[in-house]
Amino acid sequence: MKDSLMIEVSELTKRYAGRTAVDEVSFSVARGEVVGLLGPNGAGKSTILRILSCFLAATSGTVSVAGFDVFSQSHEVRRRMGYMPENNPLPGEMRVREYLKFRARLKGLSASQTRERVAAVTEQCGLTDVSRKIIGHLSKGYRQRVGLADALVHEPELIILDEPTIGFDPNQIRAVRKLIKDLGRKHTILMSSHILPEVEMTCSRIIILHQGRILAADTTENLQRTLSSDGQVIAEIAAPITALTECWKEMELIEHFDIAPAEGDFHRCALTPRAGVDIRPLIFEQARAKGWTLRELTRSRHTLEDIFVHVVRGDKEDSL
Amino acid sequence: MQAYLTLVRRELGGFFIALTGYIIIAAVLFLVGLSFADMLVKLNGSATDAPLTEEFFVTVYFWLILLLTAPIMTMRSFAAEKFSGTFETLMTAPVGDLQVVLAKFSAALVFFLLTWLPLVIYILIIRRYSNDGALLDWRVVSSMVLGILLIGSLYISLGCLSSSLTRSQMIAAMISYGLGLGLFLLSLRALIAAPPEGWQAKLFSYISMTEHMQDFARGVIDTRRLVFYLSLTVLFLFLTLKVVESRRWK
Numbered sequence: 001m002k003d004s005l006m007i008e009v010s011e012l013t014k015r016y017a018g019r020t021a022v023d024e025v026s027f028s029v030a031r032g033e034v035v036g037l038l039g040p041n042g043a044g045k046s047t048i049l050r051i052l053s054c055f056l057a058a059t060s061g062t063v064s065v066a067g068f069d070v071f072s073q074s075h076e077v078r079r080r081m082g083y084m085p086e087n088n089p090l091p092g093e094m095r096v097r098e099y100l101k102f103r104a105r106l107k108g109l110s111a112s113q114t115r116e117r118v119a120a121v122t123e124q125c126g127l128t129d130v131s132r133k134i135i136g137h138l139s140k141g142y143r144q145r146v147g148l149a150d151a152l153v154h155e156p157e158l159i160i161l162d163e164p165t166i167g168f169d170p171n172q173i174r175a176v177r178k179l180i181k182d183l184g185r186k187h188t189i190l191m192s193s194h195i196l197p198e199v200e201m202t203c204s205r206i207i208i209l210h211q212g213r214i215l216a217a218d219t220t221e222n223l224q225r226t227l228s229s230d231g232q233v234i235a236e237i238a239a240p241i242t243a244l245t246e247c248w249k250e251m252e253l254i255e256h257f258d259i260a261p262a263e264g265d266f267h268r269c270a271l272t273p274r275a276g277v278d279i280r281p282l283i284f285e286q287a288r289a290k291g292w293t294l295r296e297l298t299r300s301r302h303t304l305e306d307i308f309v310h311v312v313r314g315d316k317e318d319s320l
Numbered sequence: 321m322q323a324y325l326t327l328v329r330r331e332l333g334g335f336f337i338a339l340t341g342y343i344i345i346a347a348v349l350f351l352v353g354l355s356f357a358d359m360l361v362k363l364n365g366s367a368t369d370a371p372l373t374e375e376f377f378v379t380v381y382f383w384l385i386l387l388l389t390a391p392i393m394t395m396r397s398f399a400a401e402k403f404s405g406t407f408e409t410l411m412t413a414p415v416g417d418l419q420v421v422l423a424k425f426s427a428a429l430v431f432f433l434l435t436w437l438p439l440v441i442y443i444l445i446i447r448r449y450s451n452d453g454a455l456l457d458w459r460v461v462s463s464m465v466l467g468i469l470l471i472g473s474l475y476i477s478l479g480c481l482s483s484s485l486t487r488s489q490m491i492a493a494m495i496s497y498g499l500g501l502g503l504f505l506l507s508l509r510a511l512i513a514a515p516p517e518g519w520q521a522k523l524f525s526y527i528s529m530t531e532h533m534q535d536f537a538r539g540v541i542d543t544r545r546l547v548f549y550l551s552l553t554v555l556f557l558f559l560t561l562k563v564v565e566s567r568r569w570k
Binding site for chain 2: 050053054055056057071075078079081083085086087089090091092093094102103105106107108150
């Protein structure tokens, strides 16, 4: 069991002078998972990633990566981890190939391994065309790929990405997202973002942070299920309002309903089922049995955005 | 070891990629050249019994080179990386803090010695035209080079320390100018205003770099001087290491 855990964080706290950036955070990431850290700016995402990457030390709590402690065995951790910091800092004066070679040698690869791996990551990250260019002259999208190639060059078990798609245009975001998804097949990935659809699309599990604390942590689907509004179903049916009211009242699975007139004969019904059951087939059956025209039947699936606003607002109301 | 050598190569490369490296080389070339011209004028004048190396090095030029170039060479080392953020990628690679500090120090020191290379040409010129083999004894010359190396190490370690303290290259250069100049002024004070006797006189003669360089230029290698420079260099590098490590203090 222990072996299958890539990251284990327990009661991690980081205090800067007079401010607690991370407050008793505990979570773990299994091998092969793609996990997203989500939170507004200043939630403590970067601080957690910096501690994981051995750049900063925690005030208290323990963090281990692949079974090694990040503080006392940081060398072992760093050898197994590829890290791309926020804003992806790169030396602007070096050429792409030269930089990747330097990083590979720095990470302890032999000369022949370096040749092989640099060629491999250049190909993998789509840098073949620019490998001789000076990094400072590259577009932001290419620079990001250089950062990713650097994180990958020593074949790390764990890849940590801090805001990998910040400041991109939509096309570039799509390209980076695809790259991350591909990487997720072979590596464990922990990435942070404040853009919700981003983690929703790339990560299998999400940890929501706010003011240094974990608000929610679950798989993407579970989060949506538990936090979306109980699987509420919207149905637009052409039927008299009285018939509809009667029908919904009779159905035991419906806890609560609302009916609002729509254009023509149609009425828009918002139906809240008991215990999160999917009642769409039942409603379709009812409509067919009664000969009503059904023109819309949807289950409102909340986006992460809603979840996020919901969770964060809830927290704020608690503290008021 | 591989990481250390990789870093040294990268740092040295940095000097030659950026314009500052060439400006420093040009400045040193100019000052050493002036010093040489000055010496030739002196040699044409009255006879002197001081060794040629002393004429060469116990001059204002040597100190100008040292005081001007060391801070400029070292101001980049940590400050620029912290500013651009590459410090984070560097320190999250599997390299030790000590390796990083030593690599930055030794790369700057190697570059410092490289800027002194034109000196070889001047020595060869003097050898060629003086017809006097004893004029530049190789032992005296190597003692002088040792002096350059030791004093250079001290100033470069001081520069590394200043650079590690800040994110701004400007401030790094200012701190190391301040400290370096202060150290030098102490030497001057020993030369000009020190009391002839007592503990103060003793103290100032220990720390007077101008006096030390005079010894080196005469071919006198005093272990007290070796200990002075080596221990101060080690001290500054140790402090640099602590500053670099301080980001991981709890």
